[in-house]
């Protein structure tokens with residue numbers, strides 16, 4: 197069985213708010229599966245090849261649980277409109293371009309490479325409504341060594357007529373065609389993706405709920421992101437008291453469900469997420485950029501909800517998860533201020549946990565570099581940065597959330613395989 201032994205300062209997040217550092221330690225994986233972190237190399241590995249990372253940090257790689265692949269070309273653009281206008285003005289016209297497989301190939305190859313180089317090794321990702329482009333996206337992620345879930349987007353109403361649209365029939369038959377073609381992927385799996393309630397007819401939602409149950413497929417969507425969106429959902433589903441019930445009604449609400457944003461989810465909606473085991477994806481950058489609001493992320497954690505982080509590009513302007521972690525921490529402080537200092541903020545260690553261990557938990561992993569987890573790791577260099585005093589491993593990681601030297605990420609492992617190296 198293939199053996200990987202990395203030597204360096206190993207820092208991981210074994211529990212929310214706790215960083216565990218082993219200076220000059222050994223991270224050992226066999227057949228791509230972590231055996232442990234050891235201060236001294238165990239006897240049984242004596243003589244095996246060791247990848248010496250010197251003084252570099254060896255840390256967990258990231259999980260980005262919500263991003264829109266076809267919005268990658270508009271990263272950093274179109275931030276002047278709120279959600280619904282933003283979708284119609286910028287997002288839908290761009291997503292329409294992914295009817296062209298060549299365009300999709302070029303963009304998705306670049307996106308996959310950028311994810312790998314920046315240490316994002318697990319994703320839950322939205323494609324566009326196009327089946328072929330979605331398969332191309334999955335191919336490119338797989339080739340780059342990225343793991344996780346991708347969804348062909350379903351949107352059979354309130355789209356952009358003549359530009360980006362699908363009928364109910366097309367949405368259903370294309371979803372089936374897409375699922376048929378997904379069988380060959382090893383690292384990237386399909387996830388049902390009703391865009392959000394306003395985009396999907398009742399008939400389509402019912403079809404997707406049934407499909408999810410029949411084939412035990414996970415589901416991702418958006419929830420309670422923006423005030424006008426929430427009002428619209430209320431008008432579309434007068435029988436539902438709250439937004440989440442429009443998903444629950446159709447069997448799209450369980451412990452494999454991932455809901456992005458949840459900015460305005462009140463206590464009742466949050467309880468519904470906790471009780472069903474739904475994973476909330478906090479997208480702090482996007483929530484601020486398109487003026488959605490400041491999600492009560494710390495309160496959600498306190499209440500026992502499962503919370504992970506998402507870049508939500510291109511509502512979010514940052515693909516790099518170090519920055520996404522920093523944004524989540526800043527947003528939690530804004531929330532605290534808005535709450536008249538009555539709620540807590542996220543510590544750096546908690547933010548780091550959300551960006552790594554909490555996201556990995558969705559894929560069935562235990563926190564930190566736990567034995568039995570697949571090897572997902574990155575090597576981080578900070579030797580060029582000035583030091584106020586000799587720093588501990590945990591302090592170095594905390595600084596890295598806010599500050600990194602050029603080309604700081606030296607190597608990345610995903611599912612046991614080295615997928616990027618700067619040397």
Ligand code: GUN
Pocket residue numbers: 264279283287391392418421482508511
């Ligand atoms: N709600 C429905 N579609 C989208 C999208 O593409 N981005 C965001 N942020 N929210 C959405």
Ligand code: FE
Pocket residue numbers: 262264418456508511
């Ligand atoms: Fe989104």
